Amino acid sequence: MSPPTHTAAVQNIYEEHHTWLQGWLKGKLHNACDAADVAHDTFVRILGGRHASQILEPRDYLATIARGLVIDRYRRHTIEQAYKEALAERPEPTVVSEEDRAIIIETLTAVDKALHGLGARARRIFMLSQFEGLTYQQIADQLQVSLTTVKKHMIRAFTECSLILASS
Template sequence: MTTISSKDLPLADLYVEHQPWLFGWLRRKLGCGEQAADLAQDTFVQLMAAEQVVQMHEPRAYLTVIAKRVLFNHWRRRDLEQAYLDALAVLPEEYAPSAEQRMLVMEALEQLDHALDALPFKVKQVFLLNQLQELTYSEISAQLAMPVITVRRYMKQAIRACCLVSSD
């Protein structure tokens, strides 16, 4: 097995050789050619943005790892958008936000989602239990078998991450 580096196989060659395969793989996962094409492009964009040369023994395996990450983010963004649209659907029409307001809210939700996703799992879990399920710190402490002081510390960490997003 030979080692292929991006020096030996320029990105354009990698794209020409593996894009059709990646597109097919994504199309099978998504059931939609247009979304598969978009996500295949996003995968190669992420590969281009890599800060260091990666030694690839198996380019398709490496592309699959990146594509899975892109696909997961796509699904998460889609689920987040659907949850927001579901919440809007129950609002009386006079309170419904404009298209511009909906877009701004979706952008803010995506930024918060990315900020929370960067946190350790337990911190995110504590924050979501408090904010979405409206559990008190004591209830979270009991449910997760951790001291209340730890719950407070995790909430502070999560709130700080959310505030940093809102100040950008």
């Protein structure tokens, strides 16, 4: 008998483990709607892959993907909250269309993802430069590193952000 096709393997995993995954997520998220959304996104992720027929431990695999999606969801929620707070602090009321808001949140989420891919020092240097407004020399002095180190980390941070934004 030939191995199942990718789509057939995903369907089989879905039929055997979807209820379990949704229940497991409901226990983690304490919300049936969020659990259903993440379970759905988990299977979409698997469907977008190529090797579902090679998955040996479906529940472990599903849980790993779902954990990552839950983390992404929390990060996105945190970013949305920070964005709303930043808008509320503006002196003049700012009206942003839902489409623009979605684009802004997606962009902020992509930048956040890029920054989390950096090491702690590179991330700190980037934050000091872009959010605190410090010069490279001030950052070097504050962190007691060389100016060359600051420049190197800034180039890396900008490169990562550019790559993430270009692929969005």
